[in-house]
Amino acid sequence: MAATALRRNIMRTLLTTLGIVIDVAAVITMMEIGNGASLAIQRTLTSLGANTLVIIPGAQNVGGINYGIGSQTTLSPNDADAIAKACPAVSAVAPIVRARAQIVYGNKNWVPTYIQGSTPSFLQVRDWTTMAEGEAFTEHDVLNASKVCMVGKTIVRELFAGHSPIGKEIRVRNVAFKVIGVLSQKGANMMGQDQDDIVLAPWTTIKYRVVATTLSGGNQSTTNTSNVTEVNSLTMMYPNISTSLYPTQSTNEAADLPQPIRFANVDQNLTTARGPAWIQAAIEQITDVIRENHHLRPTVLDDFRVRDMTEITKAMSSTTELITRLLMYVAMISLVVGGVGIMNIMLVSVTERTREIGLRMAVGAEPNDILRQFLIEAVVLCLAGGIMGIIVGRGASMLVSRVLHWPTAPSMGAIIAAVVVSASVGVIFGFYPAWKGSRLDPIDALRYE
């Protein structure tokens, strides 16, 4: 009966529900964008390795002065071996050496986002074991510092114009690398960086042949800048001694914190825990192992940090969550406005149909019947608006994802919430007009002009 009543004046029905339609559509679009964003984070997380733990060298903190993360050259590939052997919660570990350089092939050149040196287990840690072409380098290559590398799809596109690079040679800072494999496509990570823009080689090759710094240097990547692109055969054979950007330990400090002389240090260690449940255990085990390996006494602070992905994702998602929540509050307010519009129109409708109400009462309608009738009409009105809003919202979010290329994902929860909320708005804001109608005196109502 309510539907018939609404159909009698379609134009008015449409205009009344416009407020609700726009509001619900906005909420749906927003929630889908928010959902899409968090799903994108999840996806990048999985591709990055949800169970990945990053171990970075700590900050040198002596005498109250903190020299910043990475100022100590304290992570060594021995740590990686020790972790692999002694941490059951860890499924794979790989040391990483980073570099930033120009790579050249023929007449094309490019500066990849990532030039990384590691061991074969890197592929396991990063969940990147399927190669698109060719094969990965081996432990043997790491031991020999072989000049072999794998490249990502972007490098294939930029340097090789899409042709297979296998067997070809690229020059990284004048070191010739033979390409032996192409990594499968990964896409962009959650920070927008192209994960396929990568050259992967044994860390020994990168460290000793490409970057060519010694142990006395600080963080690898920072000291790169002092290495000029000098083409000199001597540079290739003998490692440069470069200036260090971070202070080195004085003799006193060295005496306080005795460390065996390392012949190698790495920028990071990347590890994967066996599963999300193992992450805490893995962090503890790794901490213990490295402390022992670094011969740290119980009172000494860690000279490294173990970071897991949740910190990063929390930081990432906190922004989106904040924005989503803010927009939700705005939506709530506009919903109230829409509800007031509904109440307004229902009041007008009741007044307009005074004679009808009088007639209904004359043929036997009780006040409660009238109340129920108009309440249901209000709810149906709002539900119709809500459903239309859901359709418009889905359409808008599809438009957004197509035109702006933002990730959107349909959220069932948002749809259910929209339906429930629009029905409630109908009940709450439709109640007063319905109640007014039910209170009419039939005699006066019948006489109403």
Added chain:
Amino acid sequence: MDNLIELRNIYKTYHLGEVDLPVLKGISLEIERGELVTLMGASGSGKSTLMHILGCLDHPTSGEYWLDGRETSRFGPKERARLRNRIIGFVFQSFNLLSRTTALENVVMPLSYTRERLAEHQKRQRAVEMLEKVGLAGRVHHHPSQLSGGEQQRVAIARSLINQPEVLLADEPTGNLDSHTSEEILEMFQQLNKDEGITIILVTHDPGVARHARRTIRIKDGLIEGTV
């Protein structure tokens, strides 16, 4: 003696702020089952008020109203609504049909307030029967805007009969109709009264209408004429 309606010393006074307006000042009358009576009076005589009380749209300030064996003067709004649904049928001067609704749906309307629920198809069947009874079998799906005045009034009559009431109250039923159509409608009332045995009270100020009833009750200044 089978009195469908018995009014005993009915008073109705309206309280408008500090002023009391007595409209009915002691009405007593009896109407038997199956009668066709006219209620006549000038405007201001209390005719409308009496009709409202007879139709249970309003309650008397004092006195008794026996309807179909029940004393209804103290009934609350809900009970009176129920009486209006089952016992009393209304026909109005301005038809009071729902616009943009078919004749069938108009006639079915009182059934949505009937406590004893009928199935949808049963409701429709009854409505069609009623429309046939008033001679509108071919107009079942028309909207009021597509019907003439006489036809609209007939739809209203069909609506008033849908629940087989004991008494039909018609308030100036021919007021908005031309003389020819009026005649048709009044004849229909007579026919319904004769064939169905339904009690009909016509409220009017037109003596031409009153002629169609066997008995005329006149009201003047809140009292039945002839009462001391």
